[in-house]
Amino acid sequence: MTKKDVIRLLEKIAVYMELNLENPFKVSAYRKAAAALETDGRTLDEISDFSELKGIGKGTNDVITEFVQTGKSSVLKDLTDKVPPGLIRMLKLPTLGPKKIAKIHDALGIDTLEGLKAACENNEVSALSGFGKKTEENILKSIETVLNRPERYPINRILKFKQVITDVIDTIPGVERYDMTGSGRRTKETSRDLDFIVKVEDYQLFTQTMIEQNFVTEIVSQGDKKLSLEIEHDFDKINVDFRFVNGDEYISTLQHFTGSKEHNVKMRQIAKSRGEKISEYGVETPDGLKTFQSEEEFYHYFDLPYIPPAMRETGKETDIDISEIVSLSDIKGDLHMHTVYSDGANSIREMVEAAREKNYSYIVITDHSKSLRVANGLSDERLLEQLEEIRAIDQEYDDIDVYSGTEMDILADGTLDYSDEILSQLDYVIAAIHSSFQQSEEDIMHRLKTAMDNPYVRHIAHPTGRLIGVRDGYPVNMEELFDYAEKTNTILEINANPQRLDLSSDAIANQNVMFTVNTDAHHTDHLDFMHYGVSTLQKGFVKTSQVLNTLSREEFKAYINKDKQSDINE
DNA sequence: GCCGTTTTCGGCCCGACTGTTTTCAGTCG
Numbered sequence: 001m002t003k004k005d006v007i008r009l010l011e012k013i014a015v016y017m018e019l020n021l022e023n024p025f026k027v028s029a030y031r032k033a034a035a036a037l038e039t040d041g042r043t044l045d046e047i048s049d050f051s052e053l054k055g056i057g058k059g060t061n062d063v064i065t066e067f068v069q070t071g072k073s074s075v076l077k078d079l080t081d082k083v084p085p086g087l088i089r090m091l092k093l094p095t096l097g098p099k100k101i102a103k104i105h106d107a108l109g110i111d112t113l114e115g116l117k118a119a120c121e122n123n124e125v126s127a128l129s130g131f132g133k134k135t136e137e138n139i140l141k142s143i144e145t146v147l148n149r150p151e152r153y154p155i156n157r158i159l160k161f162k163q164v165i166t167d168v169i170d171t172i173p174g175v176e177r178y179d180m181t182g183s184g185r186r187t188k189e190t191s192r193d194l195d196f197i198v199k200v201e202d203y204q205l206f207t208q209t210m211i212e213q214n215f216v217t218e219i220v221s222q223g224d225k226k227l228s229l230e231i232e233h234d235f236d237k238i239n240v241d242f243r244f245v246n247g248d249e250y251i252s253t254l255q256h257f258t259g260s261k262e263h264n265v266k267m268r269q270i271a272k273s274r275g276e277k278i279s280e281y282g283v284e285t286p287d288g289l290k291t292f293q294s295e296e297e298f299y300h301y302f303d304l305p306y307i308p309p310a311m312r313e314t315g316k317e318t319d320i321d322i323s324e325i326v327s328l329s330d331i332k333g334d335l336h337m338h339t340v341y342s343d344g345a346n347s348i349r350e351m352v353e354a355a356r357e358k359n360y361s362y363i364v365i366t367d368h369s370k371s372l373r374v375a376n377g378l379s380d381e382r383l384l385e386q387l388e389e390i391r392a393i394d395q396e397y398d399d400i401d402v403y404s405g406t407e408m409d410i411l412a413d414g415t416l417d418y419s420d421e422i423l424s425q426l427d428y429v430i431a432a433i434h435s436s437f438q439q440s441e442e443d444i445m446h447r448l449k450t451a452m453d454n455p456y457v458r459h460i461a462h463p464t465g466r467l468i469g470v471r472d473g474y475p476v477n478m479e480e481l482f483d484y485a486e487k488t489n490t491i492l493e494i495n496a497n498p499q500r501l502d503l504s505s506d507a508i509a510n511q512n513v514m515f516t517v518n519t520d521a522h523h524t525d526h527l528d529f530m531h532y533g534v535s536t537l538q539k540g541f542v543k544t545s546q547v548l549n550t551l552s553r554e555e556f557k558a559y560i561n562k563d564k565q566s567d568i569n570e
Numbered sequence: 571g572c573c574g575t576t577t578t579c580g581g582c583c584c585g586a587c588t589g590t591t592t593t594c595a596g597t598c599g
Binding site: 022023024025026027030031032034055056057058059060064094095096097098099100129130131132133134135138164182192195222223225226228241245256257259264266267268269277278279280281307310330398518 | 571572573575581582583584585586587588589590591595596597599
């Protein structure tokens, strides 16, 4: 029995209560109780009295206590006796909510998706009062969608959908400004849909242009203020919402539609306690509607520091001190990138020039090692050749330090791809697993530990090998990984490539080790990925002092010239 | 069901759009 089990129980009760048409505020109380448990940093055993948490009172405390002690819940049992499980599946259908489902169930006795489909096809649903032809069609369409489309897409897929949309927006005259909002802006690992806000002179022209595009498969809704479409790209379908903004409310609309919902509820409660009201149009104050020039100004107005989008999730971000959390401007260099020596697209010099444009103080060139043949990994000789070239280029620049490194393979049996004799000549060594993902956790941990034990290996790249929504990665014992990293002074990477985001924000929260965030760029354009990695760190509430590449140029040079075992911040 | 510096009852964030209805309920974000 873990905290997660209790959270799931409370959320399950909320869903069943919703379908049982209980008071919506009662339903919401169960959801809030679940959120309160989630936000609390402690484990189940560490909490002695649940009712001391804000949002948990006598009722939910009793439910939790019964469940923890007996493993059962009489409240849930009563509900599951009353509500057929098929109705839970119906809740997933867009346009169908608890009220309509209850009505269909009560009037027609339908309690399965299949039964619902048949009833629509026989026009039984449209015969009910309050239902019509259109509702029936929409239900059939919803069933189709739910059966044929993934619920959420990984962030990398979301970014491709985004490109399809922005390519069109960029051609529409009169568009003054637009932003992607929603979970995409918050850098969630997966998103259900795409959201944009658009400041445009003529929303009708915008709407007309957009709905004429070949990729539009359905107009979900269309009004003066918003447009909602279903689009298709590369055989995948997703919903896209546009919100039209006029005048001075842009920042308030941006803030509102960035979410999360929980974050917004929290902000509105704060406003309300001051006698004010937040909406997407601004803040209603006793002196009239207040609008803002920036989100910084918006948060400062409520006596809060600027909260980056990535951190706007549970609402707890408004309660805690976030002044020391890392931000993109703290990043002084990129320690993991590839060149044409292995599988990168650009030369060392091109990478240096691109890094200078980012105002970085230092970079490390880290091509693949010899065993990674598919990526043209460097033999000992080519690595030493490259080292010479890096040294020469470094000499040419006053404003940036260019260090020689490698992303060295940890081979299947745990041996490292270069000898210590070779490694000792490099400035900075990264180790990574690129092969034999199917090994047991024990074998994988043996490989990672061998690398961490090596005196030249400074950091482990993409420690789990996962690709979001594509593969889980190899089996890593996370507790052991963090313990061993701490023991050996080995730094763990947040790989900023949006396919990876590895380690994940969930994994790094509340850990006491050093991290580094790097793009793993294979092209100069990829250096732009850095902000995804920083967002991941922000979601894990990681402080600037815990991130290696926030060190100044001099501090980083000192770190490189020191033994791995010595303290970084000495 | 939870909560309280307008407190033990009466609120609980707020607005857009659709569809069915003829003034609004339901759903969504």
